[in-house]
Amino acid sequence: MKAETKKHTRRSLRIAGAVALVLGMAGTTPAVAAQDPGREVIDKKCASCHLEGGKLTRIPEMRKSPEGWDMTVVRMGIWHKVELTPDERRAVVKYLADRQGLAPSESASFRFLTERRPNMQDAPPDDEMAQMCGRCHSYGRVALQRRDEDEWRKLMHTHLGQFPSAEYSALGRDRNWWEIARDKMPGRLAEMYPKNTDAWRDWSRAKHRPADGRWVVAGERPGWGAYTGTMTARAKGKDQYEVRYELHFGAGNTVRGQGEAVIYTGYEWRGSAKLGNEDTRSIFALNEDGSRISGRWFLKGADEIGASFEAVRADKAAKNALVAVTPHMLRAGETATVTVAGAGLDAKLDLGPGVEVVEWLGKSAEQLKLRVKVAADAAPGLRKVAVGGRESDKSVAVYRHIDSVRVEPAFGIARVGGGTNPPMTAQFDAVAFLNGADGKPGTDDDLRLGSVPAKWSTEPFDERAKHDEDLKFAGHMEPHGQFLPSFAGPNPNRRGLNNVGNLSVVATVADGERSLNAKGQLVVTVQRWNPTPLR
Ligand code: HEC
Ligand code: HEC
Structure with a gap:
């Protein structure tokens, strides 16, 4: 390749240079790489802006999760008018996530964000990071990227250029936000999340086991209970699978389904399936040796409703x-x-x-x-x-008997909806505990027994909620612990409040003759208009 390009004119050199560089990223032979549809997209649709002196700029300088890449590519469309067909978008995201992704150990601590678990607690390392970088979006969005100082700094410039109000909004105007973001943050970020790591070097060089075959699966869907079953994946192209599910819930119902999945970066499973009559999405990860899968599936368009998922490969090598x-x-x-x-x-x-x-x-x-x-x-x-x-x-x-019950999540959020933005429900679960060594409920040494059936009700959370009659307007609780909020409004009977509310969620659990109560809080609030894959 190099010998060839020497003979070319200046103009073709530039184009060939782009190809060579992308090939370098790919680490594959030109003959194979020439067919990669993702690379073709980069040459055709990205290089026009991202080529300087025969080299691709920005794109090779960072690593991201599949969602991270997708969000960047979408931004290229929104901000810079890069038009891609759905196939081109899929191809370029796959290409980049495979070659510039995160190793399993690098994405592990923020899987709750990737899996879109509702009511998750973000996990910034300290106050400065939380306030500087985790107030407009999750901190996890930051922690799921890898770059060197210079590229972290460029991202800061992008932020200020695009959102000058970053300096004036809360937690921005009480400090020299821009100076800190420009001078201090890039160094700190590069230290925590550098572009080159041993973990990535090892993972990107290793061969990964494909997912096809039979898997024994299990999980728990809050409100429905535990299930076990099987999943069969059949390869239908590189990293692409046709998948069948059969899930048996404890209550006696069986849910069958089928769908597809794509594996990014050797372990990031992203699937869609029709399970029973529900359209679902799955966000799973294979473990390092490909013998187990774990993650979460949820309803398409309602990611707060879903189930945990775990699977073991059912092949000859499996032993207990x-x-x-x-x-x-x-x-x-x-x-x-x-x-x-x-x-x-x-x-x-x-x-x-x-x-x-x-x-x-x-x-x-x-x-x-x-x-x-x-x-x-x-x-x-x-x-x-x-x-x-x-x-x-x-x-x-x-x-012998349940010592206490907790409502999980202890604090839930539902959002009113209607029109183009459907309401967001909240699913609660009642969980039984033993007191543990100290004999007291509600302490750290309590033993979690598991979910138990409960009767659900709601109450006004405080005097204000009582006065405003939140109970009457905000929505209602279903028997299985799912709160369905009301329509967004306008509701002329409630002046400025429309249908928001602040409620206590009460679970009543029978344990033999005894009856135990537990309370959680539910805030029914306004719509979210930007449902990004990484919040
Ligand atoms: C019309 C010009 C244009 C095209 C075409 C274009 N980009 Fe960009 N790209 C930009 C600009 C300007 C920036 C810097 C501002 C920003 O990050 O949005 C950028 C930034 C980036 C970054 C760095 C973002 C970050 O996280 O800091 C990546 C990665 C990227 N582009 C990828 C792509 C890919 C992949 C394509 C092709 C699908 C593409 N771009 C096509 C103009 C373009
Ligand atoms: C004023 C609000 C605000 C603050 C503060 C903020 N961000 Fe962002 N950030 C955004 C928005 C909005 C986007 C989404 C841009 C888009 O893709 O349309 C974003 C996107 C990102 C992305 C994804 C970019 C990509 O293309 O991959 C990263 C990473 C990021 N921010 C890091 C940071 C870091 C690091 C800090 C702290 C120094 C920070 N952000 C502080 C608003 C903010």
Whole structure:
């Protein structure tokens, strides 16, 4: 390639230079790379602005998550009028995320953001970072990128150029925002999130296991409960899969579905599937050796409603790989039917002292089903489950009675909606706890037993909410703990308030003869108009 370009004229040199540089990024041979549709997009649609002295500018200088790349490419469209077809957009994002992505260890601590978990707590390292960089968008948006100081600084210039009000808005005008952003932040950011890391070097050089095959899966959907099942992925092109699901919920219903998935950066699974009659999206990650998958799936257009997801590869190599034990709670003095899901399971199960197997109901490599008797004096607490003589990371909880219940999330947000912006609901869950060693509820040593069925109701959160009749206007609670907010308004009966509200969410849980209560808070507020993939 180099020898060839020497003979060319100046003009063709520039174009060839762009190609050579992108090839360098790709690290592949020209013959193969020439066919990559993502690279063609860069040559055709990006190089016109991003080429200087025969070299691509900006684009090769950073690493991002698939969502991060997608948001940048979309910005090129909105701010700089770069027009891409949906296929071109997909191709260029795939190309860049594969070659300039994050290693699994680099994206791990912000997966809650990638997975769009509702009510997540952002995780900035300190106050300065939180206030400087985590007030207009999540801090995670920052932490899911890698660049050197110079490129972090360019991004600061982009911010000020595009949003001069950054200096004058709250937490900007109480300090010399621009001086700090220009002089201090880039160095700090480059130290925490540098472009070149060992983790990325190792990950980008390693070969990654494709996802095709059969997987045993499990998870929990707040409001619906736990499920186990299977997923089968069939390769239909490089990093592309056709996927089938069969999920069995504890309540007895089975949900089947199928869809597709693309794997970015060797481990970032992004899928869509119709599960039962619901359109869903999945955001999963394969682990480093490709033997497990974890993540979350949620409803298309309502990402607050979803389920956790875990899977183990069900191939010959799997040996006592557990994915779930249900139910998670066993009451002392009672018998229960326990289901263990996993791959390569041996019919040899140990649930700890005082829990005795009374009958086997099913023994297969992917599922063990059995009746157990829990001794009346079995010690309450969490125990690790062992299968085939090997301790797993799954546990079951033995309890005599529930000590306390908590509403999760303790603080939820729902948003009124209507018209072009549908309402955003809030899903609550009631979770049972034991007091732990200190004998007191609500402390750090409480033992989490798991979700329990509850009766749900709402109350005004405070006097103000009572006075404004928030209960009447803000929406209503469904029996399974999902709050459905009202329409956005205008509501002439409520003057400036329309249908917002501040409510207490009350869960009432029956435990034998006893009844326990727990409270959470729900704020029903205004719409979000910019639902970005990374908040
Ligand atoms: C019409 C000119 C133009 C085209 C075409 C263009 N860009 Fe840009 N790009 C810019 C400008 C101007 C900036 C700096 C301001 C900004 O970040 O939006 C930029 C910045 C960037 C950055 C740095 C953003 C960051 O996070 O700091 C990346 C990456 C990028 N472009 C990628 C692309 C890709 C990929 C394409 C092709 C799909 C593309 N650009 C096409 C003008 C363009
Ligand atoms: C005044 C509000 C505001 C503040 C403060 C702010 N940002 Fe942003 N930032 C934005 C907006 C808005 C976008 C989205 C731009 C777009 O893509 O349209 C953005 C986008 C980003 C992106 C994604 C850019 C891309 O193309 O990949 C990163 C990374 C980022 N900001 C980092 C930072 C850092 C680091 C700081 C602190 C020094 C910071 N931001 C402070 C408003 C802000």
